[in-house]
Amino acid sequence: MSNVTYPANPQPTTPDVNTAIAPGDPRTVSRRWLLFKAGIALNGLVGVVLAVPIVRYLFAPWRKDASYDSWVSLGALDAFPVGETRLAYYKNPSRNSWDGETDNVACYVRRESTSRFKVFAINCAHLGCPVRWFPQSQLFMCPCHGGVYYADGSRASGPPERGLFTYDWKIVSGDLQIDAGQMPTLSNTARLVTISTRSGDSKCSG
Amino acid sequence: MQRMKQTTLNVYAWFERRLQLEGPVKDAALHQVPRQTASWWYVFGSAAFTLLFLQIFTGILLAMVYVPSAGEAWRSLNVLNHQIPLGWFLRGLHGWGSNFMVAIVLIHMAQVFLFGAYKFPRELTWIVGVFLLLMTLGMAFTGQVLRFDQDAYWGLGIGASIMSRVPWIGGGLVHLLLGGPIIAGATLSRFFALHVFVIPGTLLLFVFVHVWMVLKLGVNDWPMPGRVVRRETYMEEYHHLAHTDGIPFVPGAFWKDLIFSGAILAAVAVCAVVFGPFGPSGQPDPSIIQTVPKPDFFFLWIYTILSYLPPQMETPFLLIVPLLAIAILLALPLIAAEGEKSWYRRPVAVLLVSTLAVSWGVLTRLGTTTPWSPHMSAWSGDPLPVNRIHDATPLARQGAVVFQVKQCRNCHSVGGSGGERGPALDTVATRLTIDQLRFKVVTGGGNMPAYGKNLSPSEIEALVRFLETLHPANEPPAYDASRRAVEATQAAESAGEASRLAPHPGSTP
Ligand code: FES
Numbered sequence: 001m002s003n004v005t006y007p008a009n010p011q012p013t014t015p016d017v018n019t020a021i022a023p024g025d026p027r028t029v030s031r032r033w034l035l036f037k038a039g040i041a042l043n044g045l046v047g048v049v050l051a052v053p054i055v056r057y058l059f060a061p062w063r064k065d066a067s068y069d070s071w072v073s074l075g076a077l078d079a080f081p082v083g084e085t086r087l088a089y090y091k092n093p094s095r096n097s098w099d100g101e102t103d104n105v106a107c108y109v110r111r112e113s114t115s116r117f118k119v120f121a122i123n124c125a126h127l128g129c130p131v132r133w134f135p136q137s138q139l140f141m142c143p144c145h146g147g148v149y150y151a152d153g154s155r156a157s158g159p160p161e162r163g164l165f166t167y168d169w170k171i172v173s174g175d176l177q178i179d180a181g182q183m184p185t186l187s188n189t190a191r192l193v194t195i196s197t198r199s200g201d202s203k204c205s206g
Numbered sequence: 207m208q209r210m211k212q213t214t215l216n217v218y219a220w221f222e223r224r225l226q227l228e229g230p231v232k233d234a235a236l237h238q239v240p241r242q243t244a245s246w247w248y249v250f251g252s253a254a255f256t257l258l259f260l261q262i263f264t265g266i267l268l269a270m271v272y273v274p275s276a277g278e279a280w281r282s283l284n285v286l287n288h289q290i291p292l293g294w295f296l297r298g299l300h301g302w303g304s305n306f307m308v309a310i311v312l313i314h315m316a317q318v319f320l321f322g323a324y325k326f327p328r329e330l331t332w333i334v335g336v337f338l339l340l341m342t343l344g345m346a347f348t349g350q351v352l353r354f355d356q357d358a359y360w361g362l363g364i365g366a367s368i369m370s371r372v373p374w375i376g377g378g379l380v381h382l383l384l385g386g387p388i389i390a391g392a393t394l395s396r397f398f399a400l401h402v403f404v405i406p407g408t409l410l411l412f413v414f415v416h417v418w419m420v421l422k423l424g425v426n427d428w429p430m431p432g433r434v435v436r437r438e439t440y441m442e443e444y445h446h447l448a449h450t451d452g453i454p455f456v457p458g459a460f461w462k463d464l465i466f467s468g469a470i471l472a473a474v475a476v477c478a479v480v481f482g483p484f485g486p487s488g489q490p491d492p493s494i495i496q497t498v499p500k501p502d503f504f505f506l507w508i509y510t511i512l513s514y515l516p517p518q519m520e521t522p523f524l525l526i527v528p529l530l531a532i533a534i535l536l537a538l539p540l541i542a543a544e545g546e547k548s549w550y551r552r553p554v555a556v557l558l559v560s561t562l563a564v565s566w567g568v569l570t571r572l573g574t575t576t577p578w579s580p581h582m583s584a585w586s587g588d589p590l591p592v593n594r595i596h597d598a599t600p601l602a603r604q605g606a607v608v609f610q611v612k613q614c615r616n617c618h619s620v621g622g623s624g625g626e627r628g629p630a631l632d633t634v635a636t637r638l639t640i641d642q643l644r645f646k647v648v649t650g651g652g653n654m655p656a657y658g659k660n661l662s663p664s665e666i667e668a669l670v671r672f673l674e675t676l677h678p679a680n681e682p683p684a685y686d687a688s689r690r691a692v693e694a695t696q697a698a699e700s701a702g703e704a705s706r707l708a709p710h711p712g713s714t715p
Contacts, residue, residue: 061381061392068387089493092388099390100277101491102359122495127512128363130495132582137612138660143498144364145513146578146617146627148655156655158578161517182387183363185370187377 065188069181080111093181121165121184238452242428244459249466250314256467257307264300274398276391279354283486298478322547323426325435329539331419336535341409348401355486360499371521429547506573513578577626580616584624591621605672635676635683643670
């Protein structure tokens with residue numbers, strides 16, 4: 001409490017009942033200031049104590065990508081004829097009852113041979129618009145800024161910097177499963193790409 | 207009558223005794239402002255203020271019906287549009303009010319900039335105003351999200367994709383923006399909180415500070431060439447001006463504010479009645495991919511820029527330019543706090559505003575027509591003009607079929623219909639020889655995919671034969687002189703062959 005200021009000439013007198021309670025008395029004022037500061041300090045302290053859980057709450061969605069992902073089934077293998085690219089749907093693994101239709105996710109499955117697949121995200125690698133597959137010309141076209149991709153997902157033209165995002169896949173007792181769980185973007189697909197390289201499924205320029 | 211008047215006065219006095227607002231209100235209303243500031247140029251700020259209150263009022267009314275849940279929001283908007291009496295009108299007012307507010311805030315800003323009103327001592331008013339602009343745009347974007355339809359869904363996807371490009375923390379930021387791994391229930395809930403509590407609360411606080419400073423510092427004097435702002439003398443000069451050649455703010459200047467605000471409110475109402483509410487478009491189901499998402503009007507220019515930027519420039523542009531622009535806006539009054547206010551002496555400022563306005567207009571116009579996007583249904587929806595294939599050879603007609611079926615038409619127009627992503631092909635044969643056409647089809651290049659992998663040799667041959675017919679009647683197709691020479695010798699040779707065989711007309715080869 002060294003910074004409590006007294007007037008230039010404090011009078012070190014013995015307390016006198018008449019003067020001690022006079023308004024404007026330096027000692028009264030300094031005591032009030034002291035309590036005021038104590039009040040601020042108390043609120044600051046409580047504020048800090050409260051801030052920790054609040055920040056934790058606010059940042060709750062900021063989690064590791066892997067904690068959102070899990071294997072989901074796209075259905076039986078027979079649904080995907082060899083040499084064709086088909087639209088497939090799944091329910092996002094982490095969901096709430098109030099998500100409505102938003103947890104329906106689509107992806108493109110290209111069956112390259114009886115045992116080899118490629119599963120592409122619907123989202124354009126540019127800014128995430130839904131690309132459309134044209135089987136006649138074997139191209140994916142994006143309606144937003146005109147990105148185009150070849151059948152194998154590699155970039156053909158337009159603003160995207162890389163090919164379509166791919167999902168890691170595996171076959172479990174006649175079902176095609178993919179490792180999915182979040183909207184594919186440039187920030188989380190690095191992981192997806194590494195995984196797919198391991199499974200011999202590397203078509204990425206990014 | 208007399209008694210009623212007396213009672214009213216008594217009631218007023220009863221309240222005034224307790225509220226004691228008369229003094230400050232009179233001070234604010236009657237303070238002297240320079241005569242020339244009572245101008246139609248000075249009405250945009252108050253109009254933005256009025257629109258803010260229209261938005262708050264209509265927003266509250268809408269919130270009485272709207273359900274901020276990803277599963278129900280879209281349905282509740284449709285109920286508002288179709289079942290609640292005049293729900294569509296309220297939605298129209300809120301939607302058009304938002305567009306008008308963004309426009310008026312931008313005009314206000316341009317006017318303040320051109321009139322040098324950000325200079326001393328109004329620097330902080332400008333800086334607070336920059337935040338008000340950002341919050342207004344934030345309200346427009348979050349409002350577009352609350353209209354939870356396909357455009358909102360994919361618009362969020364674009365937002366998330368932009369966020370994801372932030373180095374290192376991009377992934378975390380995407381999760382924060384969306385409230386989870388995908389666009390879903392949590393996303394809408396947090397945008398509701400932003401749109402209804404966080405941003406409007408802050409906005410009101412900043413508006414209060416902004417208006418407070420306008421009242422305390424006085425309305426900016428009309429810029430005169432040669433009347434230079436200096437920190438030491440400005441305050442004195444301003445007060446001198448306001449008191450020697452001034453008028454009380456109310457009613458001298460205020461009547462114009464009132465009339466303009468009223469006119470703007472009427473314009474919003476007329477737009478709401480005539481054009482109706484915005485959307486909602488299709489339901490926000492990401493498995494419906496037959497959609498062409500487009501952002502709201504005021505974000506179309508960004509959409510345009512994103513399609514024209516070279517890919518490697520995009521991330522730096524998206525992440526750096528907005529920050530830079532905000533930094534420049536914030537720094538402007540600190541750097542240029544003194545000097546000339548008049549636009550006659552500030553050609554760069556005038557040039558800047560007009561350039562920005564024109565570019566914004568052009569980019570927005572392009573954004574509404576999106577010449578860079580394939581027309582997704584042109585291949586099956588736009589038939590070739592009959593005269594183009596009327597006299598074509600069977601091979602060329604086969605090529606015309608290839609041209610349609612392989613979606614070439616989605617990017618290339620013929621006869622005025624089709625996509626505009628690639629050049630129109632009406633006269634392509636006059637520009638490219640048949641070899642160049644073949645090369646282009648096979649290898650692509652520029653913004654064209656290489657079709658070599660996707661077409662069989664016979665399809666390619668038919669296609670280029672068709673393309674070769676695309677030239678005006680009075681202009682022959684381009685040809686390669688050396689090819690002509692080769693063809694001529696080949697023709698001569700085969701003619702020689704023929705004449706060598708001629709003496710034996712009866713024999714069969
Ligand atoms: S989002 Fe596909 S090209 Fe931009």
